Amino acid sequence: MGAMTVAIDADVCVIGGGLAGMTSAIAAAEAGASVRLLSHKKSTLRQASGLIDLLGYTPAGEIVADPFDAMATLPDHHLYQRIGEQAVHDGFDLFDAVVGESYSGDHTAANALVPTYGGRIKPTARYPTMTAAGLASDRSPVLFVGFERLTAFDAPYVSASLSSDGMPAPTRGVTISAPGSHRPDTRLHRLVHALDVNESVSTSTGSQPIRDALARRIEPHLESAQRVGLPALLGLENAPDVRRDLERLLGVDVFELPMGPPSIPGQRLEHQYLDALDDAGVFRTTGNPVVAFDADAGRIQRVYIDRNGSRVPYTASQFVLATGGLVGKGLASDRTALSEPVFGCHVPHPADRAEWYGDDPHTDQPFARFGVAVDRSLKPCDDSETPEYDNLRAAGGVLGGTDVTMELSASGRSLASGVRAGRLAGERSN
């Protein structure tokens, strides 16, 4: 296809469909560009909790109450310092507009404290409204309810552990069997669906809607509890209805605790973002990897996706790389080296693999900081700090430099860099 000329597909081409990529695409569209979003696999939002962290701990390990205050103390090389506080505000503004009433936390600059399914208290900047009644700083009594076969969430232990961490509310935990014949250890999505559509289930007192049956099983354990916390599986499409019904039936607040993969809150968030992409007029192409690209005079001309063995070109004037980090496969590695597989951008890392990791799994790990290095306009740079391509920017997990798992800043990084990269790309393409 060498001599063939290919028409411009879109002004901006974003590669990667996670939080950063979707944020970039919306920001670029809002800047007036036409946007193509290419995503290969299911979004890593399915693996994330659905909580949107901005900055939970300082580099010294101190818990952060006000992330914008704490941001000023971050080292100069930190992404937030490099792209500026305004980018973080812009990222969260875009997020708040996308999620609307379904998330809380934008009423204050302070972090919220939410209980995790591991029984710890975690600082976060935005949390699903489904989780809002669970704040650890609230003093009203809580009953945690787990399900017999869902062993990842042990409600009595979570209760004891949170108390031991100083959660001020009186807490109890109880394990019940889920109504219906759904085994949450193997059929989590079926239980979620049954709650979503309020499926009829048979119980000892005849058949009844599953939300009623669930409330009936929880009720005998309520005692003085004013809040009930359940693992995050209360429906996908109709989650607010499930929560409202349970609250009405039980007469107390109900909240969810975000869980590990497959994350239901993460999937709800993904659906909202997909709607926002459609509203912004972003063209989406899903299910095929980018396998090649053309570059000329320091600029990316086009990328090719592989579709059933044939190469399909996507030409644009600006590109955003948002393929994720080690989990999302935006970074590849073998026994000898790390690489960024789409454009071959430089990924700084020690030559000796023994320096990729440390001995204590709980402390800072070099591999957790792996990723491309960027300049202040988010252009990936080579080993002499020169931008690799003039029209390529990077956002989200593919960025290196910071261990976001320890400071709890992964979502903030995606939002801030996503909005900045998308906006710059959109403006430059006009």
Place this chain on the structure above:
Amino acid sequence: MDTKTEVLVIGGGSTGCGIARDLAMRGVAVTLVERGTLTDGTTGRMHGLLHSGGRYAVSDQESAAECITENRILREIAHHCVEPTGGLFVSKPGDSEEYFERKLSGCAACDIPTERLSGEQARAVEPYLAHDVERAIRVPDAAIDPFRLCVANAAAAREHGARIETHAEVTDLLLDGDRVVGVELAHENDTGQSVPTERIEAEHVVNATGAWAGQIGAMAGVDIAVRPSKGAMTVMNCRQVDTVINRCRPKGDADIIVPHETACILGTTDVEVDDPDDVPESQWEVESMIETLSELVPILDGARTLRSFWGVRPLYEPPETKTSDPTDITRQFFLLDHADRDGLAGLTSIVGGKLTTYRLMAERISDHICERLGVDAVCRTADVALPGSDNPMRLEDAMASFDLRSPIARRSIQRLGSRSSSVLSIDEPNPVICSCEAVTRAEVEDALSEVGTDLNAVRIRTRASMGNCQGCFCAHRMAALLHPDHTVETVRSSLDALYEERWRGQRHALWGEQLSQAMLTRFLHATTMNRAHSQTASSESIAFERFDGGDDRGD
């Protein structure tokens, strides 16, 4: 606290547990003490090969003959620990044809059955063998689970009245003149703290600490010149081969692949070390194994590995031998009677040897001790099955009666053998705790009932957390089962100990998919669960009022 026993065995590896079982079955009062969990030393850090003897058929026919005899015995008495995979010795271009023929005749001389295969026939057995494999010898090698085997020996010993004490470290040998009369112990409690010492008086003390034998000997002033030699092993995430693959050449590093449960284990290297507790874990060993074994099975290059671990061979040779290369040191075992050798009565050491012959070693040393004690009883360990292998359990029965789906039931029954009924017959639901290895809650709770709060001891008994995710999705589930019998602090420290142990081996597998897995694990444990910041544990440290107090909008 002082207690008494007839024989005190130091070391909870296969040899020590085998001795405890043997003596207990002969009616001798035995106490076994182990400083960590059972199998913590060499037993739990080997490749899981049940030798046919083919490996030694040229160089050491006495060992080879012992191996094939014990191989046959263990298939009978420990069948729930053995997978009869068979083994192949394969030759590549350049490998000596003459050695191949000597291997065949050596096996014949040792009564090891063999079958000569062409390269094509060998590839029909194992399709991933390299195209240039020219010929192979089929031998009755097998895979054996050293954890299960060792624990079954300990359980049998206990059934016959033995006392088994883990997390009990010998701090001194008690001497009365030129006689060892017992040991002094430090016990470790659930949270890892040492509690008051115990003195155990014994008529005879057996030093079955393998690579650590010199340290015990030094407590009584006797010199035991163990020459510990480290070997690296790498765990692959699936079974590239279903047969044990050996390189057919005289000796060399990196020449064996053992299929094991869901994985393959690559082995090994052979480098002498000074201190068995301080083994340098060198990256070159892992690289060299993958590269060298890829010559036999090319898809190993680039395949996903889960972790690597290092074991220490308890090699020993009489001091006058002075062999320079550890690969030349004999794999024979030695019984050191310190009364004859050093004029110190009441102490016997056993060094050298290998897992395949653990039962024979135990028999020899038990014979020796019975003679010293004047006990007239014969060894029965070759004739009586171990717990778990004492009668067959039909898979179909188990699936029906235990409400388990077939793949899970199959794995559970394989692990538990004849103990399946007693472990799995519970009234409550029995959900899966570890999905990678299909380990159910009943199995974890059964293990917990034996070992207290040590989740690594649960791991070796059940395989929970030994699969692809290396504990990412199950370590916290295992730990939560400790509650409410144990405190939140104990749950956390047990979880951390398991998590740290899993991390140790994974560090050597951090590239490709396993590096992705490590990052996902980190996200789940550090970010989603927020387990990394332990300072939140002190209640006063969080100023709750400085955080978001909630948004009334939602109400």
